[in-house]
Amino acid sequence: MKAAFLQIFGVTALWRRLHKYKLSVVTLHGVMSDESSSSWKPLRWQMEPEVLRRYLSVLAAKYEFVSADEAIAMVTGEKPMRKHCMLLTIDDGYRNALTHALPILKEFGVRPLIFVVTGKLDCPSYYWFDRLDAALQEYAESNDQVYFEDYVIRLDRNSHSQMSAACKKIISESRRRYPDDDTRAQRIETFIQTLCESSSSAVKDQSITDPWFRPMSRADVMEAIGSGATIGSHTVSHVRLAGRSESNQLTELSLSREQLEDLTGADCDYFCFPEGSVDELSSALAKSAGYKAAFVSENGLVDVHSDRFHIRRFHLPREASNSALLAKVSGLTLFLAGVKRRILGTRENRVPT
Numbered sequence: 001m002k003a004a005f006l007q008i009f010g011v012t013a014l015w016r017r018l019h020k021y022k023l024s025v026v027t028l029h030g031v032m033s034d035e036s037s038s039s040w041k042p043l044r045w046q047m048e049p050e051v052l053r054r055y056l057s058v059l060a061a062k063y064e065f066v067s068a069d070e071a072i073a074m075v076t077g078e079k080p081m082r083k084h085c086m087l088l089t090i091d092d093g094y095r096n097a098l099t100h101a102l103p104i105l106k107e108f109g110v111r112p113l114i115f116v117v118t119g120k121l122d123c124p125s126y127y128w129f130d131r132l133d134a135a136l137q138e139y140a141e142s143n144d145q146v147y148f149e150d151y152v153i154r155l156d157r158n159s160h161s162q163m164s165a166a167c168k169k170i171i172s173e174s175r176r177r178y179p180d181d182d183t184r185a186q187r188i189e190t191f192i193q194t195l196c197e198s199s200s201s202a203v204k205d206q207s208i209t210d211p212w213f214r215p216m217s218r219a220d221v222m223e224a225i226g227s228g229a230t231i232g233s234h235t236v237s238h239v240r241l242a243g244r245s246e247s248n249q250l251t252e253l254s255l256s257r258e259q260l261e262d263l264t265g266a267d268c269d270y271f272c273f274p275e276g277s278v279d280e281l282s283s284a285l286a287k288s289a290g291y292k293a294a295f296v297s298e299n300g301l302v303d304v305h306s307d308r309f310h311i312r313r314f315h316l317p318r319e320a321s322n323s324a325l326l327a328k329v330s331g332l333t334l335f336l337a338g339v340k341r342r343i344l345g346t347r348e349n350r351v352p353t
Contacts, residue, residue: 003324003333012323015332016062020083022301023071024063024329025313027089028052031101032212042212043133043164045318049100056108058322059086059329068113068230068270072293075311077304086329089113089295089313091234091272092127093120093221095214102227114224115234115272115295118259120215127238128188129171130213135195136167142199148173148191175275181239218263225264232270233257233291240277241285249282253289270295283309301331 003012030046059065063086066074071087073079088105090097093116105112120127139146140157147153148170156162170191178184216224221231233256235241241249253271260268269292273282276297286294286309293308300312314329327333 003321003327012327012330012332015335016084016326016330019301019331021081022303022331023066023074023081023085023087024301024331025071025087025089025295025311026059026316026329027091027295027313028101028316029091030094030096030212031104032096033100041160042130043137043160043167044129045164046094046096046212047316047318049104051319052101052316053104053107054322055316055325056104056110058325060108062326063329065108065110067111068232068293071302072270072308075293075302075304075306075308081304087113089115089232089272091115092238093117093216093234094212095216095220096211097229098216098220098224098227099211102224102229106227111228111230113230113232113270114216115232115270116216116221116260117234117236117238117274118256119236120238121221121259121263122217123215126213126215128185128192131192132170132188133167133213135192135199136170137163138199139195146195149177149187179240179243181244221260221263225266230270231260231264231268232272232295233260233268234272235274238274240275241273241282242277242279246281246285249285250289253285253291257289257291269293273297278310283307299331299334 028047031049031052032046033048034041063084064082066085066087068087070079071085074081074085088110090101090112093114097114101112136146136155137157140155140163143155145152145154151169151173153166153169154162155166174184174188178187225231233253235252236256236259237252239252241252257268257271271286271291271294273294273296278294278296283294291309293311295311295313298312299314302311306312317325317328320328
């Protein structure tokens with residue numbers, strides 16, 4: 001059902017009134033536009049600044065943006081749930097959250113919750129998925145296909161959408177084949193190295209100052225806090241926690257929290273599970289590590305009955321009409337998708353990570 005139709009006939013407005021005392025948490029991974037200082041454009045998209053500004057202008061007219069502390073105080077019942085509240089989160093801790101997102105967020109009085117990977121702070125090493133991205137694009141300059149395990153993946157350097165699909169295929173296949181992140185990392189590193197050797201450039205030629213995938217530094221974290229952001233943990237090394245040993249999970253949870261508290265001089269109260277990888281043990285360990293709440297990658301509204309160690313979120317879409325945006329962040333699109341699944345047997349409920 002078209003979002004414009006829903007809005008014209010008042011369905012979205014009615015849905016929002018019925019759920020006015022539920023919190024909507026939205027998230028994104030980075031904000032960036034094409035820049036002359038960058039040598040490439042990544043396949044893993046980041047939101048255009050003007051798209052973010054348009055989204056916020058729409059959302060600010062319908063929602064009250066709250067801080068992480070205010071949001072969780074309402075979820076726990078410490079404070080009464082106010083009508084039409086929204087929390088905005090940013091995952092992965094790219095520096096462009098500071099340089100490109102925060103100036104726009106400040107225009108609308110948004111105090112974001114930014115999740116950082118402590119092992120990437122001041123570290124001259126990019127996320128493996130960004131290095132894969134760069135290596136694959138460089139490899140495609142002289143090759144029209146690549147082998148990943150027993151898959152043949154077509155490459156078309158003239159089609160950004162096709163290259164993006166190829167990169168997503170490699171990432172999803174690695175996730176399926178290697179539930180253990182240590183094995184996965186080893187296989188991906190070998191694959192990236194093969195691409196680099198074939199193209200004689202790629203990752204090693206990318207600068208750590210590149211605005212697309214440069215992580216935040218410790219100084220950046222402090223500047224973000226000074227600009228109104230709250231900083232949360234996204235582990236030490238951005239690994240999937242579910243299925244790992246209890247001791248390993250506790251290290252990722254506790255050490256990252258300690259590192260951020262040493263840096264900021266304040267409590268680190270919030271955690272986000274990388275790739276949405278969470279199970280009952282992971283949630284319990286997040287609580288025992290001292291966090292007040294933990295966020296996942298599943299869609300859904302939040303209320304006083306929600307598990308605060310399984311806070312659901314809506315991923316802001318790459319490009320959407322104003323009506324489609326409101327339908328998504330209000331949970332209406334999710335509800336209608338559920339009706340469709342029950343009727344047609346279709347499935348889809350995960351947020352991209």
